[in-house]
Amino acid sequence: MEVELPDSLTDAFLKQLKTGEELQAFLRNLHKRGLEKILEGELDAHLGYDKHEKTPSSNARNGTQKKVIKTEFGETPIEVPRDRESSFDPILVPKRSRYSTGVENLIVSLYSKGMSVSDIEQEIKEIYQFELSTSAISRVTERVIEDTIAWQNRPLDPVYLVVWMDGIVFKVRESSKVVNKTVYLAIGLNREGRKEVLGMWLGKNESSSFWMGVLT
Incomplete structure (x- = not known):
């Protein structure tokens, strides 16, 4: 069945897109999503085991903490994962910092189709600039790949x-x-x-x- 759209609806649609406000909001939310997954991967590396594995030490995941950071897309509220011993200090968003590290666009691009597993891993290496070990990079990559697949295949x-x-x-x-x-x-x-x-x-x-x- 063919649907005829009112001119006012299509005009408003195109006008809103051209202002960039809604696109900016989308990019901000996707960056938030990607950043939170990367931080979860950082915590996996810090603890030495993945989320659903048996805890090999006294330290363990302890929920998340809300934090508002300043990014290229504006102020963004994020959930930062915590550990029981409070020894986890994220590299991308340190405990006492409210600023991202200038890699917002790189994080957003990870959700694009056309990125292979090796491409994503290489991009994550670029984000950290040798601040994480190879095994830690692999843990972060696993978190990101799992979520990018879920986003790309959403209904x-x-x-x-x-x-x-x-x-x-x-x-x-x-x-x-x-x-x-x-x-x-x-x-x-x-x-x-x-x-x-x-x-x-x-x-x-x-x-x-x-x-x-x-x-x-």
């Missing part, structure tokens, strides 16, 4: 009234250099009038053939 509506597609360019640090990375997004307007990011893809250049591959 979507069968029909969207409008789909908007575009690319955003991130400046990220890679091999001690600042490089540009383009992340392409597809954003849909559902039948209830809510906007939703349908997916993100890493690409070298934007073209009709690229989007045709995404849509098919």
Whole structure:
């Protein structure tokens, strides 16, 4: 069944997208999600065992603590995992700091399709710049991969009234250099009038053939 949209609805949809406010909110929330998973991986490495493994020592996970940090996407409330002995001090968000480490865009890009396991692991190495051991990097990578797969495979509506597609360019640090990375997004307007990011893809250049591959 063909659905005819009021001009006011489509105009408002495109206007809101162009202002960037809703896109900024999406990026902020995705960064929050990724950062929290990375911090969980840091705690796994600190304790020496994964979440569902039997505790080999007296120290253990002890819930989370709310913290508001300042990022490129604005102030962001996050849940920082804690340990029973209070000996865990996250590298990315130290206990007495309210600032992120300038890797917001890099964390967001981890959720893009087109990233292999080795790609994600390499990006995480770039985030930490030799501050974590190889085994610790592996634990963080496991946490991130589990969540990126869950996000990429989350259920979507069968029909969207409008789909908007575009690319955003991130400046990220890679091999001690600042490089540009383009992340392409597809954003849909559902039948209830809510906007939703349908997916993100890493690409070298934007073209009709690229989007045709995404849509098919």
